[in-house]
Amino acid sequence: MTNKDDQKYIAGLLFGDATLTPEECEEKYPPRGVGEGVAITRLGPSPTGFIHLGNLYMAFLNAKLSAQTDGVLILRIEDTDRKREVAGAVEVLISSLAYFGVQFNEGVMYDAQADVISERGSYGPYYQSARGEIYKAFVKRLVEEGKAYPCFLSEAELTEMRSLQEQQKVTPGVYGAWARYRNATAGEVEALLAEKRPYVIRFRADEEDGTYVEAADGIRGTLRMPKNYMDVVILKSDGLPTYHFAHVVDDHLMRTTHVIRGEEWIASLPVHVALFGALGWDVPLYCHSTVLMKIDEESGNKRKLSKRKDPELSLEYYRSTGYHPQAISEYLLTIINSNFEEWRAENPDAPISAFQMSTEKMGISGILFDLEKLQDVSKEVLLRIPAGELAAFLLHWARLYDEDAYRAMSRDEEKLARILDIGRSGDKPRKDLAYAKQMRDFIAYFYDELFEKQDDWPGNAAADAGVLLAGYLETLDLADDRDTWFDKIRQLAVANGYAAKPKDYKKNPEEYKGHVGDVSSVIRIALTGRASSPDLYEIQQILGEEAVRARLAAHI
RNA sequence: GGCCCUGUGGUCAAGAGGUUAAGACACCGCCCUUUCACGGCGGUAACCCGGGUUCAAUUCCCGGCAGGGUCACCA
Numbered sequence: 068m069t070n071k072d073d074q075k076y077i078a079g080l081l082f083g084d085a086t087l088t089p090e091e092c093e094e095k096y097p098p099r100g101v102g103e104g105v106a107i108t109r110l111g112p113s114p115t116g117f118i119h120l121g122n123l124y125m126a127f128l129n130a131k132l133s134a135q136t137d138g139v140l141i142l143r144i145e146d147t148d149r150k151r152e153v154a155g156a157v158e159v160l161i162s163s164l165a166y167f168g169v170q171f172n173e174g175v176m177y178d179a180q181a182d183v184i185s186e187r188g189s190y191g192p193y194y195q196s197a198r199g200e201i202y203k204a205f206v207k208r209l210v211e212e213g214k215a216y217p218c219f220l221s222e223a224e225l226t227e228m229r230s231l232q233e234q235q236k237v238t239p240g241v242y243g244a245w246a247r248y249r250n251a252t253a254g255e256v257e258a259l260l261a262e263k264r265p266y267v268i269r270f271r272a273d274e275e276d277g278t279y280v281e282a283a284d285g286i287r288g289t290l291r292m293p294k295n296y297m298d299v300v301i302l303k304s305d306g307l308p309t310y311h312f313a314h315v316v317d318d319h320l321m322r323t324t325h326v327i328r329g330e331e332w333i334a335s336l337p338v339h340v341a342l343f344g345a346l347g348w349d350v351p352l353y354c355h356s357t358v359l360m361k362i363d364e365e366s367g368n369k370r371k372l373s374k375r376k377d378p379e380l381s382l383e384y385y386r387s388t389g390y391h392p393q394a395i396s397e398y399l400l401t402i403i404n405s406n407f408e409e410w411r412a413e414n415p416d417a418p419i420s421a422f423q424m425s426t427e428k429m430g431i432s433g434i435l436f437d438l439e440k441l442q443d444v445s446k447e448v449l450l451r452i453p454a455g456e457l458a459a460f461l462l463h464w465a466r467l468y469d470e471d472a473y474r475a476m477s478r479d480e481e482k483l484a485r486i487l488d489i490g491r492s493g494d495k496p497r498k499d500l501a502y503a504k505q506m507r508d509f510i511a512y513f514y515d516e517l518f519e520k521q522d523d524w525p526g527n528a529a530a531d532a533g534v535l536l537a538g539y540l541e542t543l544d545l546a547d548d549r550d551t552w553f554d555k556i557r558q559l560a561v562a563n564g565y566a567a568k569p570k571d572y573k574k575n576p577e578e579y580k581g582h583v584g585d586v587s588s589v590i591r592i593a594l595t596g597r598a599s600s601p602d603l604y605e606i607q608q609i610l611g612e613e614a615v616r617a618r619l620a621a622h623i
Numbered sequence: 624g625g626c627c628c629u630g631u632g633g634u635c636a637a638g639a640g641g642u643u644a645a646g647a648c649a650c651c652g653c654c655c656u657u658u659c660a661c662g663g664c665g666g667u668a669a670c671c672c673g674g675g676u677u678c679a680a681u682u683c684c685c686g687g688c689a690g691g692g693u694c695a696c697c698a
Contacts, residue, residue, distance in 0.1 A: 334693035599659035
């Protein structure tokens with residue numbers, strides 16, 4: 068067994084150059100002195116340059132909880148894996164989250180306008196790669212106390228050990244008797260160091276003894292797991308901490324109250340609890356959320372969203388498809404707390420900040436992402452947005468994703484608003500606008516350059532199309548009120564052998580070629596290029612005399 | 624394989640020891656309507672399985688099974 072003096076000596080050997088002590092750190096990052104119930108949360112993404120809906124979900128959870136308790140949401144960049152780092156990832160991350168309404172009030176900040184990244188807050192640095200001295204202070208202390216030790220096992224040795232363990236059918240890993248450097252003497256360590264052998268720092272675990280650790284979880288009640296007995300790596304050979312260590316040190320020093328993270332972390336909870344214990348700190352309230360899943364095409368089973376396999380779930384997809392950020396937020400909220408929908412129905416106009424979510428109400432079984440539900444939520448959300456704002460939103464989207472549409476629609480924003488508002492007023496508003504791309508396609512025919520002429524008439528009216536349109540054109544007067552206008556269509560129908568009312572036709576189908584609906588379908592197709600559209604009268608009013616006549620004439 | 628989490632309609636989900644087991648989305652039908660992606664009405668569809676406790680279990684317990692997660696010098 069390494070003795071006390073050896074431990075001190077090894078710590079000095081390894082971290083003699085430490086510039087900070089644990090006590091200094093505690094002093095520099097004092098408790099925040101916030102009241103009970105205030106949530107200090109944080110998001111700790113690794114800058115790999117890709118975020119999907121699942122990440123947003125997690126970010127949203129953190130943001131919501133801190134916001135509703137007047138707490139703090141910190142952005143801490145967990146850039147301890149240099150191999151996976153992607154340039155520009157932080158900018159993408161922050162601006163994507165900002166687009167969907169997640170704002171940080173402490174940590175790494177990004178000013179998209181000026182393209183400047185900065186840090187805000189007195190608990191930094193907020194890049195883990197810049198916190199080396201802090202980690203060092205605490206690792207050194209752990210080594211001094213014999214709670215951590217340098218391990219010189221090489222990658223090859225580790226692999227070899229693992230296959231041996233597999234042969235023997237024992238749990239693979241560095242623990243117990245397998246932890247070869249656990250009790251190395253100061254002399255041995257010094258010699259290895261002199262050889263410039265690379266090493267990592269491992270956290271010394273207790274022996275496997277069948278006891279359990281428990282930790283409170285805001286979502287799941289109490290979590291109970293077998294105690295950790297693996298000597299996990301806390302400092303990698305490049306001197307950077309692993310997630311386990313960085314999480315514990317950072318969340319303590321940043322005075323995080325709620326650690327909200329995905330359930331994939333439950334398995335390493337015992338390590339974290341042990342680490343908090345070894346450092347003499349209180350454990351924060353963990354909230355292990357379920358992860359978003361989807362059906363895997365290959366196996367047909369559920370699986371969690373993956374960066375690699377699901378590019379269509381990237382936030383960029385939702386942005387480019389033109390989902391309104393508010394819609395995404397509300398969808399997320401409906402899966403976070405199932406009483407949200409009910410609340411929304413009762414408070415149709417309240418901002419979502421007025422909704423109080425609770426971690427206890429969160430579900431704990433895997434959630435399958437449901438695009439159709441998203442679309443429905445989105446329709447509801449868009450319905451509550453005034454046409455003017457909707458027009459601005461559409462334009463903003465088109466400017467980035469559809470130049471042609473932008474050129475056409477931006478000429479007259481007021482007209483665009485009128486178009487989008489068709490059928491949206493009154494007690495039974497149309498609930499059919501879901502996202503920008505669909506809106507664009509939906510209203511394209513209002514613009515000559517986007518309009519696609521079509522002459523796929525309803526079967527029985529095909530032969531008469533030209534005649535019907537010519538007749539319609541003859542009596543057309545945009546100044547007519549709606550009833551007068553439609554009466555004319557009825558007359559036109561009758562004059563050409565069509566029933567004035569669909570019911571008449573149904574009664575005696577053999578007496579007619581069709582009914583007034585067929586006639587207006589012909590007009591609709593000529594005018595809009597499609598078989599279904601909102602109210603024709605309103606469409607004509609917006610289209611204007613000239614365009615209406617031109618489109619009708621084109622088929623005669 | 625070990626450990627952990629989870630099993631209520633296709634999806635998201637309420638729910639309680641005794642209920643006709645909510646609701647939303649989707650789906651189907653009918654209606655309204657000049658068309659419709661709108662609206663109205665109605666409908667199909669669920670407690671994973673087996674034991675145990677109990678007068679009574681979908682609900683509590685145990686065991687299976689299924690799905691998920693995790694077992695890295697990645698987070």
